Amino acid sequence: MSLVIVGSVAFDTIETPHGRREKIVGGSSTYCALAASFFTQPKIVSVIGEDFPEEAIDFLKEKGIDLKGLKKSSGKTFHWEARYGHDPNQRKTVKTELNVFEVFKPDLPVEYRRADIIFLGNIDPDQQEEILAQVEHPKLIAMDTINLWINTKVDSLLKVMEKVDIFFGNEEEIKLLTKEPNLIKAGKSLLERGPSFVAMKKGEHGVLVLGKDFVFGVLAHPCEKVVDPTGAGDSFAGGFLGYLDKVKSFDEIALRRAAVFGSVMASFVIEDFGIQRFKNLSYLEIEKRYNQFKNLVSF
Amino acid sequence: MSLVIVGSVAFDTIETPHGRREKIVGGSSTYCALAASFFTQPKIVSVIGEDFPEEAIDFLKEKGIDLKGLKKSSGKTFHWEARYGHDPNQRKTVKTELNVFEVFKPDLPVEYRRADIIFLGNIDPDQQEEILAQVEHPKLIAMDTINLWINTKVDSLLKVMEKVDIFFGNEEEIKLLTKEPNLIKAGKSLLERGPSFVAMKKGEHGVLVLGKDFVFGVLAHPCEKVVDPTGAGDSFAGGFLGYLDKVKSFDEIALRRAAVFGSVMASFVIEDFGIQRFKNLSYLEIEKRYNQFKNLVSF
Numbered sequence: 001m002s003l004v005i006v007g008s009v010a011f012d013t014i015e016t017p018h019g020r021r022e023k024i025v026g027g028s029s030t031y032c033a034l035a036a037s038f039f040t041q042p043k044i045v046s047v048i049g050e051d052f053p054e055e056a057i058d059f060l061k062e063k064g065i066d067l068k069g070l071k072k073s074s075g076k077t078f079h080w081e082a083r084y085g086h087d088p089n090q091r092k093t094v095k096t097e098l099n100v101f102e103v104f105k106p107d108l109p110v111e112y113r114r115a116d117i118i119f120l121g122n123i124d125p126d127q128q129e130e131i132l133a134q135v136e137h138p139k140l141i142a143m144d145t146i147n148l149w150i151n152t153k154v155d156s157l158l159k160v161m162e163k164v165d166i167f168f169g170n171e172e173e174i175k176l177l178t179k180e181p182n183l184i185k186a187g188k189s190l191l192e193r194g195p196s197f198v199a200m201k202k203g204e205h206g207v208l209v210l211g212k213d214f215v216f217g218v219l220a221h222p223c224e225k226v227v228d229p230t231g232a233g234d235s236f237a238g239g240f241l242g243y244l245d246k247v248k249s250f251d252e253i254a255l256r257r258a259a260v261f262g263s264v265m266a267s268f269v270i271e272d273f274g275i276q277r278f279k280n281l282s283y284l285e286i287e288k289r290y291n292q293f294k295n296l297v298s299f
Numbered sequence: 300m301s302l303v304i305v306g307s308v309a310f311d312t313i314e315t316p317h318g319r320r321e322k323i324v325g326g327s328s329t330y331c332a333l334a335a336s337f338f339t340q341p342k343i344v345s346v347i348g349e350d351f352p353e354e355a356i357d358f359l360k361e362k363g364i365d366l367k368g369l370k371k372s373s374g375k376t377f378h379w380e381a382r383y384g385h386d387p388n389q390r391k392t393v394k395t396e397l398n399v400f401e402v403f404k405p406d407l408p409v410e411y412r413r414a415d416i417i418f419l420g421n422i423d424p425d426q427q428e429e430i431l432a433q434v435e436h437p438k439l440i441a442m443d444t445i446n447l448w449i450n451t452k453v454d455s456l457l458k459v460m461e462k463v464d465i466f467f468g469n470e471e472e473i474k475l476l477t478k479e480p481n482l483i484k485a486g487k488s489l490l491e492r493g494p495s496f497v498a499m500k501k502g503e504h505g506v507l508v509l510g511k512d513f514v515f516g517v518l519a520h521p522c523e524k525v526v527d528p529t530g531a532g533d534s535f536a537g538g539f540l541g542y543l544d545k546v547k548s549f550d551e552i553a554l555r556r557a558a559v560f561g562s563v564m565a566s567f568v569i570e571d572f573g574i575q576r577f578k579n580l581s582y583l584e585i586e587k588r589y590n591q592f593k594n595l596v597s598f
Contacts, residue, residue, distance in 0.1 A: 086480035181385035205504035299555040
């Protein structure tokens with residue numbers, strides 16, 4: 001099968017209780033594609049500026065990621081700055097410089113248009129809509145979003161949602177979007193708006209996946225040291241969709257295991273700053289941690 | 300085996316988004332013993348005032364709870380008032396009238412002193428110490444506490460902790476007690492202070508049990524309606540210890556299942572105000588929900 005990932009490629013400036021990093025490589029599609037690359041050969045749709053380092057491009061290629069959909073525009077790469085406290089679920093966005101992303105018109109290479117799985121990262125819902133207009137009968141469409149679009153473009157967002165199979169959101173976003181304080185009720189109400197599955201991310205408390213007739217929960221890996229929570233949600237989506245692309249199935253058991261592999265990838269990425277942890281990660285470590293996730297909840 | 304539960308029997312005035320109840324029967328040992336009564340015949344050590352209703356006593360007896368250790372003193376029963384918002388993990392204590400509990404000297408009936416399992420509810424750590432001075436070689440001692448004692452009597456609390464096998468605490472209490480923002484690290488540091496196991500309650504996010512060489516996590520039942528969160532923690536302890544008393548084992552698999560049965564009992568009690576849900580609960584429902592807990596995390 002094949003997986004197309006649309007989202008940002010960025011520079012991130014990150015401050016956590018474990019240190020500060022200036023302009024390191026980040027972005028939702030970077031994290032998502034890297035996590036997925038351990039399971040399949042994902043294709044990225046995004047844009048970078050002239051300042052984006054060649055070594056980073058080389059690293060993504062080494063990981064088997066298809067970069068035909070990665071445009072280089074004149075100008076600077078998207079830059080995002082954030083600060084985290086001791087509670088990794090709480091973060092403060094200090095700065096968002098869209099730069100080349102501001103005028104980004106996603107345009108899918110012809111060979112991307114027949115992808116089996118499409119992931120619409122947390123970009124502007126109108127851009128997400130444009131992507132959907134270009135794809136030809138994907139088997140599975142997944143989307144993510146952020147508070148910004150819930151607050152400013154909720155109608156466009158809900159229109160996209162009607163067309164997707166899986167909605168990824170964190171607890172706060174889902175409660176904000178549905179105005180429902182009970183997470184289970186909130187998630188179920190989203191199932192009536194289009195998606196067949198809702199993956200509700202709760203950070204250090206794990207993930208709940210709701211289907212029309214099942215609920216599945218994954219506990220987060222008991223981490224003693226969260227160095228940098230950036231990219232955890234995108235790595236979750238990457239592991240999740242990369243696994244589905246690998247096993248070529250969307251049945252309940254595949255979705256359950258996808259949620260665990262997503263959680264495994266998220267648990268690794270937060271162990272170091274930025275995408276660093278993915279540089280020396282082996283599939284053996286992924287399998288080992290998958291078994292730890294199993295042992296964690298066995299009774 | 301046998302299980303002795305020391306804690307409050309009380310009147311609670313509760314306000315939640317689902318309503319308000321004035322002076323209904325509550326108290327930590329009431330919830331704990333009722334939850335345990337589905338697995339074993341627990342014995343209560345507590346005190347009530349002259350105003351405590353005979354029907355409530357009859358109900359506890361009907362449930363097979365041994366009340367030889369329940370003293371009646373002249374004066375009023377302990378009264379606690381609390382208010383909950385939409386987030387069931389957040390509560391505000393409005394009033395605490397200790398009444399007869401203020402001068403309570405726990406005195407164990409002779410036949411209680413050889414109990415196999417002792418649960419020290421969240422009473423004053425000096426009272427917990429007095430209980431321990433009266434027991435004869437219990438197989439397992441468990442304790443709970445509240446922020447009040449962490450803030451005012453931490454030395455006494457830590458002295459009791461040295462002697463116990465299981466410490467029950469919620470996330471907030473454990474972080475406050477250890478001054479460690481990472482829950483796993485916080486829990487591990489408690490394992491160095493006496494207990495062999497720490498059960499860390501995270502409300503709607505479930506429970507983590509740490510042992511010297513394992514971590515076990517239970518996801519909370521995905522409740523759509525939390526009517527009244529009061530007693531969830533005590534019902535967890537009751538189900539946990541009641542199950543251990545029933546199966547006469549403290550090995551890892553018994554502890555894992557105990558944590559699930561504890562979570563099952565907590566998931567029931569919050570479905571209605573006070574102890575109401577325990578009045579019509581059957582063991583068949585408990586088994587059914589236990590299997591739902593299993594299905595929730597299976598992959």
